[in-house]
Amino acid sequence: MPLLVNREIHSIDGHAEPLAFSEYLELDAAAQASIKAIRANGEDPVDQLLLLASRFEMIALEFPILRDGRSFSIARELRVTGFSGQIRAVGETSRDKLQFLERCGFDAVELDDELFRREHLEAYTEISVQYQGAVDQPLPIYRQQEATA
Amino acid sequence: MYIYNEVDQRLVDERVAQYRDQTQRFIAGELSEDEFLALRLMNGLYIQRQAPMLRVAIPYGLMSAEQLRVLAEVSRDFDKGYGHFTTRTNIQFNWPKLEEVPDILERLAKVQLHAIQTSGNCIRNTTTDHFAGIHPSETEDPRPWCELIRQWSTLHPEFAYLPRKFKIAVTGSSEDRAASQVHDVGLHLVRNAAGELGFEVLVGGGLGRTPIIGKKIRDFLPAPELLSYLEAILRIYNLKGRRDNKYKARIKILVEAMGIEAFTEQVERHWQTLKDGELRIPQQEIDRVSAFFADHPYREDAAADLTLDEKLDSNPEFRTWYSRNTHPHKKPGYRAVTVSLKPHLGAPGDISALQMEVVADLAERFSFAQIRSTHEQNLVLADVAQADLYEVWQVLTEHNLARANIGLLTDMIVCPGFDFCSLANAHTLNIAEQINRTFEDLDYLHDLGEIRLNMSGCINACGHHHVGHIGILGVDKKGEDWYQITIGGSSREDASLGKVLGRAVAADEVAATLERLLETYVVLRVEGERFIDTVRRLGVAPFKEAVYAVAS
Numbered sequence: 001m002p003l004l005v006n007r008e009i010h011s012i013d014g015h016a017e018p019l020a021f022s023e024y025l026e027l028d029a030a031a032q033a034s035i036k037a038i039r040a041n042g043e044d045p046v047d048q049l050l051l052l053a054s055r056f057e058m059i060a061l062e063f064p065i066l067r068d069g070r071s072f073s074i075a076r077e078l079r080v081t082g083f084s085g086q087i088r089a090v091g092e093t094s095r096d097k098l099q100f101l102e103r104c105g106f107d108a109v110e111l112d113d114e115l116f117r118r119e120h121l122e123a124y125t126e127i128s129v130q131y132q133g134a135v136d137q138p139l140p141i142y143r144q145q146e147a148t149a
Numbered sequence: 150m151y152i153y154n155e156v157d158q159r160l161v162d163e164r165v166a167q168y169r170d171q172t173q174r175f176i177a178g179e180l181s182e183d184e185f186l187a188l189r190l191m192n193g194l195y196i197q198r199q200a201p202m203l204r205v206a207i208p209y210g211l212m213s214a215e216q217l218r219v220l221a222e223v224s225r226d227f228d229k230g231y232g233h234f235t236t237r238t239n240i241q242f243n244w245p246k247l248e249e250v251p252d253i254l255e256r257l258a259k260v261q262l263h264a265i266q267t268s269g270n271c272i273r274n275t276t277t278d279h280f281a282g283i284h285p286s287e288t289e290d291p292r293p294w295c296e297l298i299r300q301w302s303t304l305h306p307e308f309a310y311l312p313r314k315f316k317i318a319v320t321g322s323s324e325d326r327a328a329s330q331v332h333d334v335g336l337h338l339v340r341n342a343a344g345e346l347g348f349e350v351l352v353g354g355g356l357g358r359t360p361i362i363g364k365k366i367r368d369f370l371p372a373p374e375l376l377s378y379l380e381a382i383l384r385i386y387n388l389k390g391r392r393d394n395k396y397k398a399r400i401k402i403l404v405e406a407m408g409i410e411a412f413t414e415q416v417e418r419h420w421q422t423l424k425d426g427e428l429r430i431p432q433q434e435i436d437r438v439s440a441f442f443a444d445h446p447y448r449e450d451a452a453a454d455l456t457l458d459e460k461l462d463s464n465p466e467f468r469t470w471y472s473r474n475t476h477p478h479k480k481p482g483y484r485a486v487t488v489s490l491k492p493h494l495g496a497p498g499d500i501s502a503l504q505m506e507v508v509a510d511l512a513e514r515f516s517f518a519q520i521r522s523t524h525e526q527n528l529v530l531a532d533v534a535q536a537d538l539y540e541v542w543q544v545l546t547e548h549n550l551a552r553a554n555i556g557l558l559t560d561m562i563v564c565p566g567f568d569f570c571s572l573a574n575a576h577t578l579n580i581a582e583q584i585n586r587t588f589e590d591l592d593y594l595h596d597l598g599e600i601r602l603n604m605s606g607c608i609n610a611c612g613h614h615h616v617g618h619i620g621i622l623g624v625d626k627k628g629e630d631w632y633q634i635t636i637g638g639s640s641r642e643d644a645s646l647g648k649v650l651g652r653a654v655a656a657d658e659v660a661a662t663l664e665r666l667l668e669t670y671v672v673l674r675v676e677g678e679r680f681i682d683t684v685r686r687l688g689v690a691p692f693k694e695a696v697y698a699v700a701s
Contacts (some may be wrong), residue, residue: 046388066187067270069310073387076307080422096171096188103306126167129160131300133427134307140376141156141300142434143427 002116004098004109005086007124012110018060021049039090042070046077053083061106063091072104079105079135098123105135150211150519151296151441153261160303161258164265168192169251176248191271191309193239193264194250198571203242203250204267205257207522209277209295209319210238212262214509214518219260221505227253232505234490234498236562236613237274237316238522239267243569265303270311270398272302272383276318278326279523282442283531285479289338289346291321293439294375297430301376308383312390313398315383316355328524328640330354330363331616333400334382339369346372352382352412353404356610360646361401364409366416373435377428381420385412444480445517445532451482454536469591470542470553475533482535486516488528488545489552489560493585496578497563498526507548515541525562525601527555558588558600558667562613566606566623567630573606575623575630580604580659587660597667600680601639616640618681619666620647621659630656636666636692637684648689651697662696669695 003012018037021044027035032055039060040049053059059078061071075087088108089101095116101109102124133140153161168188175185189195193204205220212220220240224232227249228242235241245253257263266273275295282290298317302308308315318329321338329335335351348370354363370378386400389407404412461468475484488508491497500508508528512520515537516530523529533541545551554560561584564570566577581604588594603617607624614620620635632654635647654662667680669692674683684692 042388042392066183067310068392069270069308070388070392072307072310073384077384094184096184100306100309126170127160127163127304129156129163131160131303132305139427142431142437 002111004111006107007121018058042068046074050077050081053078056085058086058088060088060090063089063093066092072100075105076135095120095123099127103134103136150213161263164263165251165254165258168254172248172251187269190269191266193267195268197569199569200244201247203245203253203264205240205262205264206267206274207238207240208299209275209292210279210522211292212520214512214520216260216262217505217509217520219256221502223253223256225502231499231501233565234500234522234526236524236526236611238276238524239274270313271309272305272315275299276327276524278320278322279521279529280326280476280485281321283478283485284322285477286324287322288340289321290442291319291338292442293435295319296438297376308387311387312392313395323642325642328616330644331356331640332363335363341369348372348375350378353401355399355401356613356615358396358608359401360615362644364404366413373430374424376430377423377426378420380428381416381423385415385419447480447483448534451534454482457535457538460539467539467542470551471538473553474555475538484533484535484538486530486533486541487555488530488550489554490527491554491560492549492552494582497561497581504548504550507544511541511544525560554594556599557594558597558602559585559594562603564605564611570606572609574625575606577604577606577623580632580656583660584663587664598679613640615646616644617647624653632659634662636689637681639681650689651693665696666692
């Protein structure tokens with residue numbers, strides 16, 4: 001299974017499966033201290049995740065089904081509140097979500113896609129105009145122009 | 150109107166290339182049906198009963214004559230020579246070929262048109278008052294704000310996979326011609342005591358299976374914070390809206406479940422982290438966008454014309470059309486003209502390629518080369534000098550676009566129904582025709598006065614039946630089309646939801662039922678009272694009694 005990290009292809013193999021955030025919350029403090037990677041989704045308490053995020057090196061955010069877009073907002077909130085570790089998209093990810101994922105603060109994407117090819121990285125540059133500020137480009141279009149003027 | 154700069158154009162061009170690639174990958178089998186579904190929907194392409202259907206965005210209902218000509222061209226070259234205007238002020242083509250859609254989009258992009266986010270679970274086309282910028286009672290022109298929303302919402306990376314679709318309407322007048330109270334978000338431009346511009350913000354309105362009138366979330370939002378506030382609402386909705394049941398996924402259900410106070414509290418709390426930030430719109434940008442909507446160079450002497458009165462005096466047909474299909478304008482000597490897409494026997498909202506060209510031509514000659522589409526499925530030439538009205542009327546009449554029925558019973562809002570739509574339970578176009586045949590007499594229609602009749606072919610309510618003075622909902626009963634009638638709805642500033650009149654009626658009884666309903670109104674009304682006002686005064690009961698007594 002390919003893992004994209006900052007647009008480069010790596011392999012996921014050999015990495016331990018991150019612990020579900022709900023299970024993490026059940027652990028005692030000592031056990032929690034050893035956990036550096038978790039996975040979460042829109043069903044988890046987002047406020048709590050934001051509060052505890054700095055404890056982790058990696059947070060995997062799930063897209064349980066194609067149409068579930070909650071993790072876009074969670075990633076964005078994680079970045080806005082200062083999380084600097086890896087945010088990895090897992091589940092129903094696809095080539096056609098890559099650019100939106102990156103814009104919302106994901107720097108890694110697990111692709112469950114056997115058809116994945118190197119050309120698919122072109123998805124990152126298909127649309128060069130960004131009307132909205134996001135994590136990659138914090139300024140909305142009207143401030144981008146101001147900044148370059 | 151807003152004209153693309155190089156950046157705006159680049160986005161649309163790149164989007165066409167992106168969609169062409171997605172279509173090719175789908176045809177080559179590299180994209181699953183499900184994956185392609187989400188992608189094509191975000192580009193306005195449905196697969197319908199007969200064929201694919203492509204919905205092209207008319208941002209806030211404003212288009213140039215050049216754009217309308219290209220829409221005519223597209224309908225001729227890629228479709229069956231006609232298009233259909235929708236309640237979202239967009240235009241639909243019913244017969245494009247899936248593999249040709251990228252070519253259509255390329256053609257559209259050359260005149261700054263696109264199909265981005267005209268369907269799918271994302272922020273849809275923003276709608277507004279079709280008399281924006283010209284109505285005498287307007288506080289402020291809403292269109293610059295619509296354009297700012299258009300840009301902010303276009304390919305928003307965070308809000309492309311919302312729980313469900315999201316619709317925003319903006320008005321700039323105390324009169325509501327945009328059905329703003331039945332939108333996910335309704336925005337009303339207002340001024341506060343200090344004279345500053347801002348928005349009254351409503352949230353959680355909508356039609357569909359669970360019709361709800363929007364609730365006020367904020368009395369006054371400073372105008373430059375429009376996008377930061379919308380972003381706060383959308384983020385809360387994206388995180389908390391239901392994902393388990395698509396019929397309970399709209400923001401209105403979330404607002405009902407949380408209660409407006411709790412929802413407001415969450416939005417306001419989140420907004421505190423966004424306001425005065427990057428999303429605040431600088432005055433310079435507001436000025437830049439507003440400049441595109443500045444007044445046209447009106448003729449100062451337009452009101453000095455004497456020919457209009459002569460024509461009105463000498464031609465009763467013209468006079469009738471003038472009184473029904475033209476509307477006040479802020480500039481003396483000018484009128485707004487509604488082009489009726491509700492001919493005697495024809496699908497409401499449909500327009501042929503030739504008619505599109507005729508309207509484009511009239512716009513170029515008499516209305517500063519601009520046309521508006523209305524959520525009531527008509528077109529508007531907003532700036533016609535009174536001296537030109539007679540000629541405009543003559544040309545429209547010649548092309549079956551001047552039926553003097555605007556605001557009357559036959560000015561129906563009607564979804565395409567079972568003939569085209571794969572969601573529909575019942576036909577609508579045959580019922581519209583039946584109503585047209587029964588209520589053919591123009592004098593009687595005028596005597597009945599202002600009546601908004603809205604019809605949907607299923608519970609999804611694309612024809613806004615809940616907010617029709619008379620609403621008709623098609624339902625399927627054991628394979629037969631039946632119709633449930635509601636009365637007392639309104640989408641205006643006095644918004645209300647219609648109440649069910651009684652049991653559903655068979656397809657061949659709809660018009661006869663309306664006849665009995667309206668005869669009852671004529672008996673019960675006091676001098677000058679509109680149908681809706683009589684219903685409000687007396688309630689449903691007397692109408693129900695009269696209508697069903699005859700039938701039993």
